[in-house]
Amino acid sequence: MAAPTGTQSPTRARITARSLRTDRWWVYPSFTALVLLAFVVYATYRAFVGEHYFIEPYLTPLYSPCVTTECVEGSAHLGTWVGDWWPLSPAVLILIIPLSLRLTCYYYRKAYYRSFWMSPPACAVAEPHRRYTGETRFPLILQNIHRYALYLALAYNVLLTYDAVMSFKSPEGEWGHMGLGSLILVVNAVLLGLYSLSCHSCRHIIGGRLRSFSKHPVRYRAWGMVSVLNGRHAQLAWASLVWVAFTDFYIWMVASGTWSDPRFF
Amino acid sequence: MGYDLDMKVWRGDASGGELVDFTVEVEEGEVVLDALHRIQATQAGDLAVRWNCKAGKCGSCSTEINGKPRLACMTRLSTFEEGETVTVTPLRAFPVVRDLVTDVSYNYKVAEKVPPFAPEPRPADGAYRMQQVDVERGQEFRKCIECFLCQTVCHVIRDHEENKPSFAGPRFFLRYAELEMHPLDTNDRRELAREQAGIGLCNITKCCTEVCPEGIKITDNAIIPMKERVADRSYDPVTWLGRKIFRRDQLPDAQVPRTPGD
Numbered sequence: 001m002a003a004p005t006g007t008q009s010p011t012r013a014r015i016t017a018r019s020l021r022t023d024r025w026w027v028y029p030s031f032t033a034l035v036l037l038a039f040v041v042y043a044t045y046r047a048f049v050g051e052h053y054f055i056e057p058y059l060t061p062l063y064s065p066c067v068t069t070e071c072v073e074g075s076a077h078l079g080t081w082v083g084d085w086w087p088l089s090p091a092v093l094i095l096i097i098p099l100s101l102r103l104t105c106y107y108y109r110k111a112y113y114r115s116f117w118m119s120p121p122a123c124a125v126a127e128p129h130r131r132y133t134g135e136t137r138f139p140l141i142l143q144n145i146h147r148y149a150l151y152l153a154l155a156y157n158v159l160l161t162y163d164a165v166m167s168f169k170s171p172e173g174e175w176g177h178m179g180l181g182s183l184i185l186v187v188n189a190v191l192l193g194l195y196s197l198s199c200h201s202c203r204h205i206i207g208g209r210l211r212s213f214s215k216h217p218v219r220y221r222a223w224g225m226v227s228v229l230n231g232r233h234a235q236l237a238w239a240s241l242v243w244v245a246f247t248d249f250y251i252w253m254v255a256s257g258t259w260s261d262p263r264f265f
Numbered sequence: 266m267g268y269d270l271d272m273k274v275w276r277g278d279a280s281g282g283e284l285v286d287f288t289v290e291v292e293e294g295e296v297v298l299d300a301l302h303r304i305q306a307t308q309a310g311d312l313a314v315r316w317n318c319k320a321g322k323c324g325s326c327s328t329e330i331n332g333k334p335r336l337a338c339m340t341r342l343s344t345f346e347e348g349e350t351v352t353v354t355p356l357r358a359f360p361v362v363r364d365l366v367t368d369v370s371y372n373y374k375v376a377e378k379v380p381p382f383a384p385e386p387r388p389a390d391g392a393y394r395m396q397q398v399d400v401e402r403g404q405e406f407r408k409c410i411e412c413f414l415c416q417t418v419c420h421v422i423r424d425h426e427e428n429k430p431s432f433a434g435p436r437f438f439l440r441y442a443e444l445e446m447h448p449l450d451t452n453d454r455r456e457l458a459r460e461q462a463g464i465g466l467c468n469i470t471k472c473c474t475e476v477c478p479e480g481i482k483i484t485d486n487a488i489i490p491m492k493e494r495v496a497d498r499s500y501d502p503v504t505w506l507g508r509k510i511f512r513r514d515q516l517p518d519a520q521v522p523r524t525p526g527d
Contacts, residue, residue, distance in 0.1 A: 006424035011279050011360035013367075021332030074291070092299030106489050111471045120420040123472035124332055124357075134466035144500035147493075168527050200485070204493035212448035230485065246296045 007126055018126040033115035035238075039229040042245055044251065047091035053248075055255040056171040058181045060189055060248040063091045065159050077162065093260050094156075099190075102241075104146040105201045107234045147201040157193045164189040170263075179261040181250060188247045191240040198229035209225035267292050270300055271344060274312065275354040278363045284308075284352065291342055295354065296324050299335035301365070313364035321478055325410030328365050334414040334476045358417040369424075371411050375433045378461060379440050399448045405486060406433045406443040408479040409436060415473035421466045433462035435473035435483045439462045442487035445494060450501055454497040458491050467492070 003213050007015065019025070034183050046053075053063040054075035066075045067082045068090040086093055111120050120127040135143050164185040170177035196202065208221025210216055229236070254261045273284040289303050298316055305312045317325040319338045325335040331345075331352050337410045345351055355468045359367040385394065415435040421428050433441070441458050444450050458464045469492075481487075497504045 005426045007357045009426045012357055013275055013355045013361040014277065014281050015275065015284075015354060015357065019332050020329065020354060022349070022352075023331070025335075051423075053342050106484075110471050111468055113468050119468060120424065120470065120472070123418050123470075123475050124329065124334060127420055127424050129424075132421065132428065134421065134463075134468050136463070136465035140468075141500075144492075147496065147501065177457045200489045201493060204490060208490050209494060209497060211446060211450075213398040213402060214448070216388070220398060220466070 006129070019122075019124060021122070021124060029115040029118070029121050032111045034131060035242075036112065036115065039241055039245055041070060042093060043095070043248075046248055047087050047095055050089045050091075052252045052255040053091070055251065056173070057167045057169040058185065058251045058254065058261070059163050059166075060251040061160055061163070061185075061192075062095065062248045064163050066090045077166065078159075082210065097149070097152045097156045098244075100149040101146075101196070101199075102237070104143050104149050105237065106146070107171055107237045109143065110154050146199075147205065150199050150201045150205075153196045157189065157196055160185075160192055161189045177263065177264075178265055179263045181254060181261045184243075184247050184250050188240075188243050191236065191243050195233070195236040195240040197226060198233040200230060200233070202226055203230045271322055271348075271350040272300060272304070273350060273352040273387065274301070274304065274309075274365070275367060276309075276312070276364050277361070279361055279440060282361070282364075284354070293343070296338055297328075297330055297335075297340040297341060297351065298340065300351070301353065313362070313366045314365050322410055324410035327356055327412045327414050327417070329357060329417075334418045335438050336412060336478050339478055356417040357412070358419070358423040359413075369416075371429060372411070372413050372434070372436065372465070374439050376440075379444075380435055380452050380454060382444055382447065382450055383452045385451050393449055395448060402446055405481055406439050408481055409439055411436065411482070412478060414476045414478065418472045418476045419467075420470070420472070421468075428466060429461070431461075431463045432466050433464075435467075435488065437462060438467070438491055439481065439483055439487045442491050444527075445491065447507065453498075454517045455491075455494050459495045459499055464488070464491055464495055 004010065046060075050070070053060045054066070055073050056074060059066065059075050061079070062074065063071075065078045066079065067078055069080045069084040070082060071090050078180050082093065088255060101117060114163045116120055118127055119129060135141055164182070165187045167182040168178055169175055201225045203223065207213070207216065207219040210219060213220040213223070251257050267290050269288050272287045272289060274287060276282055276285045284516065287304050287308060289300050289308070291300050298314075298319060301312065301314050305314065314337070315325045316338065317323040319326075321336055321339040324336070327334065328337050329335070330337065330340050334356065337353070342351070353365065355361050355365045356367045356369070359369050359371060362368050387393065413436060417423060419434055421432050422434060440459070441454050441462060444452065445454055465486055469484060469489065471484045473488075474481070474485070477483055
């Protein structure tokens with residue numbers, strides 16, 4: 001049997017309890033796991049189902065941009081340049097980008113390391129693993145590519161903004177119209193944009209990497225603004241995640257004819 | 266108005282120990298350290314507890330209260346429910362000396378390895394100058410009182426004793442960050458932060474920030490910025506290429522320091 005380690009190491013105070021916390025420390029990891037799992041199940045279903053993702057003028061963010069020949073007519077704003085070699089749903093191809101951003105995101109790392117990997121499940125609650133190498137080895141060393149996921153996500157945000165602008169057309173293709181779906185798509189683009197801009201890598205690239213702020217006043221000001229957003233990164237992460245699912249659900253319901261989209265003008 | 270508080274206090278040393286029950290009379294407005302002192306004065310004169318300023322500024326009275334690392338002098342008894350038993354144990358990441366006193370020398374050994382401030386040569390008039398924005402940036406890090414609550418809560422060493430030789434811990438990532446962000450410093454500590462301080466072992470679970478009594482945003486403002494700087498140097502092919510093309514590695518402002526004692 002291996003020698004005891006961690007809080008059970010021979011030189012430390014002999015306390016057998018895994019934790020002496022009396023508060024409900026398990027609420028955060030349980031709730032986080034529940035919400036993340038619910039989103040993964042929902043997004044996986046919607047990504048593979050391959051229908052009810054587009055109805056003029058709305059394209060769900062889970063399928064944007066739709067770039068394979070499988071895309072329904074009118075949904076491929078950027079063309080179907082990927083062709084027909086992609087064997088899965090067009091959503092799977094594009095969801096790799098937001099997925100890579102969220103998987104390597106510094107906030108989500110805290111969330112899923114605590115909730116799924118229990119490393120640790122909560123502060124001062126012993127983790128169950130005997131060995132721990134953190135993010136020093138494959139595959140977790142790949143967390144260091146977060147900035148590249150950010151670059152891709154920023155481009156993705158431009159496309160979602162384009163989708164939101166396009167939603168101000170009528171179903172017949174005339175500009176200057178708006179429905180409830182347009183509002184939902186605008187909020188979606190704003191939340192996802194703010195989530196990306198509030199990212200820790202963005203904060204670093206904008207100005208955090210500088211040794212001297214005073215020599216770079218413009219970058220310092222930009223860093224200050226990103227830092228304000230960065231303070232709300234966790235909230236933006238949750239809000240944008242939930243809103244993406246809601247946006248998709250709304251368009252699914254409209255596209256399937258379950259309910260109709262109220263038009264404002 | 267006084268009332269009786271039920272407490273469990275860990276008593277013992279490295280050879281063994283247990284949680285001992287005490288009932289102690291306390292007053293409204295008192296803190297956990299007051300209750301411990303009253304136990305010491307009335308029931309257990311040999312109770313070992315380290316303390317000094319009683320104002321949350323010396324970092325001596327770090328303990329674990331109801332399982333959470335906290336300063337005993339800053340934990341008001343009013344934060345507990347009426348009738349709740351308050352459990353006090355020593356810091357569980359460090360070797361116990363006796364009762365609530367632990368041997369925190371691990372931290373001093375780590376501190377010795379952080380390359381010190383290495384300013385550029387003085388200008389002709391002999392005066393170093395810094396702009397206010399650059400001074401303010403490091404101010405948050407200098408609030409650290411070295412209570413080592415962030416160190417004891419960090420699961421990298423709390424749950425894995427074997428990581429201690431290769432991991433500096435949150436308090437010292439704060440020091441690395443402070444020096445790396447100092448405009449007059451000439452050392453490049455990024456490789457040391459990766460290799461010697463083991464910043465890659467940190468998985469950003471933010472417990473250090475949660476327990477910091479000074480409210481320092483250790484993870485957001487020190488550890489993540491240091492991880493990003495390490496990524497710049499070791500994991501980003503574009504910045505690597507930029508360094509090679511512009512020969513930045515050979516400039517005097519990119520000196521990789523030797524650690525003290527090397």
